[in-house]
Amino acid sequence: MSALDAPPQASLLRPVLMGLAGLVAVALIGWLALPANIAVLLTSLVAVALACLAFTRFMGWSDRWMVIAIPLVWFVTFFLVPFFVLGRISLSEVAIAIPPYTSLWERAPDGTLEIIASFDNYLFLLSDSLYVSAYLSSIKIAAISTVLALLLGYPIAYYIARSPEPRRSILLLMVILPFWTSFLLRVYAWIGFLRRDGVINNILSWLGVIDEPLVMMQTDFAVYIGIVYTYLPFMILPLYATLVKLDDALLEAASDLGATPTVTFLTVTLPLSLPGIIAGSMLVFIPAIGEYVIPTLLGGPDTLMIGRVLWDEFFSSRDWPVASAVAIVMLILVVVPIMWLQAVQNRQEKNA
Amino acid sequence: MTSNPAIAANTRPWTNPAAKPFISIQNITKRFGDFTAVNDVSLDIYQGELFCLLGGSGCGKSTLLRMLAGFETPTAGKILIDGQDMARVPADKRPTNMMFQSYALFPHMSVEKNVAYGLLREGKSKAEAYARVAEMLKLVKLEAFGRRKPHQLSGGQRQRVALARALIKQPKLLLLDEPLGALDKKLREETQFELINIQETLGVTFIVVTHDQDEAMTLATRIGVMSEGIITQIGEPRDIYETPKSRFVADFIGSVNLFEGKVGPAAPDFMRVETEDLGPLNVLPVPGLTQGQTVWLAIRPERAWLTRTRPPEAINSVPGVVRDMGYVGHMSSYVVRLANGRLVRVTQANEGRRENPISWDEQVTVSFEPADIRVLTE
């Protein structure tokens, strides 16, 4: 009860002092150990947070909003606002300047603001068949890879979910392990596998299966392999999460009622694991659409994917407005699957 | 009633209209969206009571408890503890402590640290706190387990740590959410009496939430039966069992045979109730009933009386056939089918070994004493 009777300053003083001490500590560590610009960033972040905290305390507001504000402001600034900037620049024109695009408004001679915004970049995307076919081909490649990942991932997830402990944990760890090693290096490893003089061709010709080396590198096939390989853990983990919750008694009940294993699978297991199938598929499909590294390293010159087009537009042509328009259209393509994923996850949360 | 009314009034303050309640719950309502969890509940609890809130799951008993602890804010109404309004007092400043259903022992702290936590937050010195911890662990017979982590204890030991932790700040009011729910049956029965002993030793007021009627009957000084957010009856365990106010309470506490009937013409010693199932029955007169009014008769199975032939002294008797019987050791339970097909449950104490017990398909007579028939109007 004593804290209630204590003067209100007490509750203000202590956190402020502790905060100041923290600020000094961060600043010290920062100046000593970190690059200067990062130290400035960290120190100012802490300072801003402290100022807000002192202000909310001073105004007598609840600290609740302060705590909510930190992550909310960060994500709004560095995740949401960028999309608006992207949208804005997609409406401007390319210019030889730094940065290389025109301003959206200009002062007219009479002093009024004139807004210059055009949808020319979007019309350009529509008129040039390169972009349309790149979008379509991205969707096709992402979809085929997703189906392949599902076909491979489902039995693995099922096998792991039905394994007894501790084998289950070890297998699960083995699925996650490659994900922790460098993605770039794992894609790189496939070059050594798929090349003309690569491991697969060497083994096959040594076995006498083939006379001529198979052409696998620089084909769509290599891109499928690369995507499935890279994103397989993302497919397996949500599938595993739904399958492991599946009660054995359900399967026994189904077979007790006369269902064959296939029928049991189709009528019990599959419907119950649907949320996992959707979540896993979205986790593979969405990032695969914009994939850049895999088609660049494994695909051929005619492997058309929109991520690559965007990259070239930005880095080679330095046409930032068109690159932005490409990104905005891609964003529209992935918004629907993202919302679907979100809906599935919300529903699962509610059931849990 | 005891022979000395002065002492009786002392230990049962609720019978004394001048007594000042220690906890006063006034017209408390709690809504979650459209759902009303607690609906306009008023309740007075007195110093030193062991009050049980009894009800099925979702009846609002836990929500009421959590409002007392300060974890939920009432939508409307007022809670006074020892005369102080709790509306603006957050959970950490309330003079209450709670024992959680899951025990909520901090997994990363030893038993000692768990128990000391409350005292240290009060600003007590470590030496003082740990001296009290040692006392408290002795009270719950866990002196030897202070250094263990919660996961190294059995369920019963964890329950006692939780109790010690909740009691160490000597709260004015201890709230217990299903305190014995996680224990197995045998341990539960032992612990019930231990809980009563501790409560009497420390003189702390307890409010216990439970769904287990046996537990409530054993523990409580008074019981509040809750259903769908309202308290349907408050009373001592005996009152609740013997004189339930409604069909819900009669049916919820113990088992009961219920018969619908209409009040008949007045008779000199008894009141007559015409029932469809049992015909006319003589019951003790209840004031305030009008002729023709619909009432329900509640008869406990152990108050019915089973014989092969109709006993001459019986006032109410009906013939029937034994449909089912079960032998439970200290008693046997029967299901008797009446002429119109209605089933009546009867239990008979097995005193001594009977040579020729009543069995399946026998023609029997079920008799009821007028005093054992409870007339309900709702």
Added chain:
Amino acid sequence: MKRGWFLPIVATLGFGFLYAPIVSLIVFSFNESRLVTVWGGFSTRWYGELLNDGQMLAAAWISLKVATIAATLATVIGTLAAFVLTRFGKFRGKLLMTGMITAPLVMPEVITGLSLLLLFVSMEMLLGWPAGRGLTTVVIAHATFCAAYVAVIAQSRLRDMDESLEEAARDLGAGPVRVFFDITLPVITPALISGWLLAFTLSLDDLVVASFVSGPGASTLPMVIFSKVRLGVSPDVNALATIIIVIVAVAVTIAGVLLMRQSKTAR
């Protein structure tokens, strides 16, 4: 499904598919020959060459710095986001926040990279900060998408955690801040450690976002590797990969064993 031959065979093939390329990477890192796929005898010369590659070492050092700072920042932000989402009930902006921690997980990297770059450029024009692009911008970019991963991990742990633990501490007289540091934080620490490690790895691994938001003098390791690999296979990259894989395997195994032991003892 009956316990037949189908599942074990597919699972074995699947794991083979996952591990064969990694194994071959390691094997050929000890290859004498420059031709990565033709065995020319055992040698550790590529490791020696790697150690003398100044550009590679500088990039590795930058990547380590970026990853450490970004992962720490991401853990703080992600934990706060998860805490707010699981413990604060309903508030305005909750749906927005939920969306903003799910979307970065699947957002194509090229979009994230380009939009963040454009943000930084616009901010520089409007506010004068950040002046140019380099370490700071990469750290901010990485912290943002890594925070989303940390938030997801922390969220699921917070949801599993028995909320009555926190209520019990409140009940015993601890204020909300005290409860967070005394109870919540220690209980979710294992999850936060794995969240930090994941953020660290993701940052260390990122090529696309870094390529967009990085500036001169701040080439990260994946950027240097990518420019090398684009030109074809080179055995010193194999050697580097082997080193990374060994470090990760050891770290993950230790972490996994620790986590498993933890989950067995404490719930």
